[in-house]
Amino acid sequence: MKPDRQAEERRLTELMIGYQKGNMDDFEGLYAALKQPLLRYLWTFVRNATVAEDLLQDTFLQIHRARQTYSPPRPVRPWIYAITRHVALMHLRSGRRRKESLADDQLPEVPVLPEMEKLADRATLHRLLAELPRHSQEVLMLHHLLGMSFQEVGQILGIAAGTAKVRSHRAMKALRKELEDHDGGEA
Amino acid sequence: MSSNSLPASLREAISEDLTPVKPLPAWWMRTIYALVVAAAGLAVIIALFELSLRPDMDQLPMWLTWGCTAVQLVVGVILIGMALREAVPGNRAPTGTASLAVATGVVMQVLVGIATRMHSPGVPLEKGTGFGIGIGCSAHDGALALPALVMTLWLVFRALPLRPSVAGLLGGAGAAVTADAVNHFICPMSDLRHVLVWHTGMILGLMLLGWVTGKVWEWKRFNQD
Numbered sequence: 036m037k038p039d040r041q042a043e044e045r046r047l048t049e050l051m052i053g054y055q056k057g058n059m060d061d062f063e064g065l066y067a068a069l070k071q072p073l074l075r076y077l078w079t080f081v082r083n084a085t086v087a088e089d090l091l092q093d094t095f096l097q098i099h100r101a102r103q104t105y106s107p108p109r110p111v112r113p114w115i116y117a118i119t120r121h122v123a124l125m126h127l128r129s130g131r132r133r134k135e136s137l138a139d140d141q142l143p144e145v146p147v148l149p150e151m152e153k154l155a156d157r158a159t160l161h162r163l164l165a166e167l168p169r170h171s172q173e174v175l176m177l178h179h180l181l182g183m184s185f186q187e188v189g190q191i192l193g194i195a196a197g198t199a200k201v202r203s204h205r206a207m208k209a210l211r212k213e214l215e216d217h218d219g220g221e222a
Numbered sequence: 223m224s225s226n227s228l229p230a231s232l233r234e235a236i237s238e239d240l241t242p243v244k245p246l247p248a249w250w251m252r253t254i255y256a257l258v259v260a261a262a263g264l265a266v267i268i269a270l271f272e273l274s275l276r277p278d279m280d281q282l283p284m285w286l287t288w289g290c291t292a293v294q295l296v297v298g299v300i301l302i303g304m305a306l307r308e309a310v311p312g313n314r315a316p317t318g319t320a321s322l323a324v325a326t327g328v329v330m331q332v333l334v335g336i337a338t339r340m341h342s343p344g345v346p347l348e349k350g351t352g353f354g355i356g357i358g359c360s361a362h363d364g365a366l367a368l369p370a371l372v373m374t375l376w377l378v379f380r381a382l383p384l385r386p387s388v389a390g391l392l393g394g395a396g397a398a399v400t401a402d403a404v405n406h407f408i409c410p411m412s413d414l415r416h417v418l419v420w421h422t423g424m425i426l427g428l429m430l431l432g433w434v435t436g437k438v439w440e441w442k443r444f445n446q447d
Contacts, residue, residue: 057242059233066228092232099236101382103243104310113312121311121384125444193314193385 040182043068047111055102066095072181073119079172080123082165094122112183113190120173120191155214163213171206178203246381249310253303256373260302260397263369264404271362276410281342287407290334294403297327301396302374305432308389309381320392324429327399331425334406335417344412356420359409363424367401371428379439386443387436394432398425 047068053061073094077087097118105114155163164172177188178199188199228236246252267273279287301323307313308320315323338344347355374393383389402421411417 055243055245057240059237059240062236062240063228063233066232092229095232096235097382099239101311104246104381106245106248106310109312114310115312117312117314117384118382129444189316190312190314193316195316195319198316 044110044112048108051102051105051111052107055105062099069115073115075180076116076119076173076176077123079169079176080120080127086126090122090126093126094119097122110187112181113187116177116183116187116191155217159214159217163210163217166213167206167209170202171209174199174202175206175210179207246310249303249307249313252306252377253299256302256306256370256377257299259373260370260400263373264366264401267362267365267369268404268408271365273362273408275407276344278342278344278410278412279407282338283341286334286337286341290330290337291403291406294327294330294334294399294406297323297330298370298396298398298400298403301327301392301399302370303396305374305378305389305393305396306381308385308392309378309383311382311384314385314388315392320388324392324395327395328422328425331399331402331422332418335412335414335421338406339412339414339417342412345410347411347413347416352416355411356416359405359411359416359420360424362408363398363401363405363421364428366404367397367424367428370400371397371432375432375435378436383436383439385436386440387433390432390434390436390439391429392432394429394435395425397432398428401428 047065050061050065050068054065070091074084074087074091077090077094078084081087081090094115098115101118105111164175167175173192174188177183177191178185183191185196185199185203188194188203189196192199194202247255304315304320304323308315371394374397375390378389378393379386402425405421409421
């Protein structure tokens, strides 16, 4: 893990510990730190910014109900993303999903890692990513966009770290192919 | 893009119930809790039913009695530990690993049954007695597994299992395999029809019970939300 990621993880752990002790400021800090990446992750499932915002609130309510199940100093993010994923899947299962399409400007902002930036501009990347199957999107989102380790991705998805790596490799290959097709189409 | 500040409705919902909470103990610690209850339960059930060792113990090799029981107990403990790990978000076991652990528990019980039959015929199964003996053995198996099952499922549902049926199935399998490891010393029958129908059947039944309990819990929680 890179030093800035370690510092971020330490900060999230401290916020989570404070939140478990009943500190509202720490909950707010956690919300502020995770809102955008969680919205982006939720969007992978629902493809609608409004629904993703609603699900984000549900996610934080679930996090609140389950807050005693987080045991420090475990990494906070796999715990939170697993709950988020569950909320999204429950939503899809409930049949409440809406099918509106989403304009690019509705996409929640998340930082894009330099290795991804090299491939194409942010808007194109997000659009091509949205065209991949969901399991490919999820692993790319978690590893390449949100910067999680394969170990963490495996914990969230319930797969071995090696499987996460293989899925990521295949998804990246598919994304590169889409980019080539896209570039070819534009030329 | 909206700001990162907390929406008023969420702030209100959270601040209404912001009591301090104590983090759950680690999964291995909760496994120890479950094992302590399981061990105490086993001792009570053995005393209550006045269960004794099978009469042909001296005909069975050590590896088959103490050795296989020890291995079955380890598999049972691993399954209970996996159930308790599964109960915490972000800790789910890969499906392949969970399936392998459950299959190991069931296959081991069958192999121990076959090996026991090869070493000792045990008490013969007389015509017309199979059902009554089977019910008795199943009652013992169920009673021996019950404390571990109840404790494991209680610990599982106190957390937030995101796949409650899988956690329940693992817990059911763990309790059943642990109980069968002990009942292997007690049941005097070696007939494979008895072993496969009543003992293997009980393991599968307890797994099903754990799975159904998880499904019911999930359904209740889903409808609450």
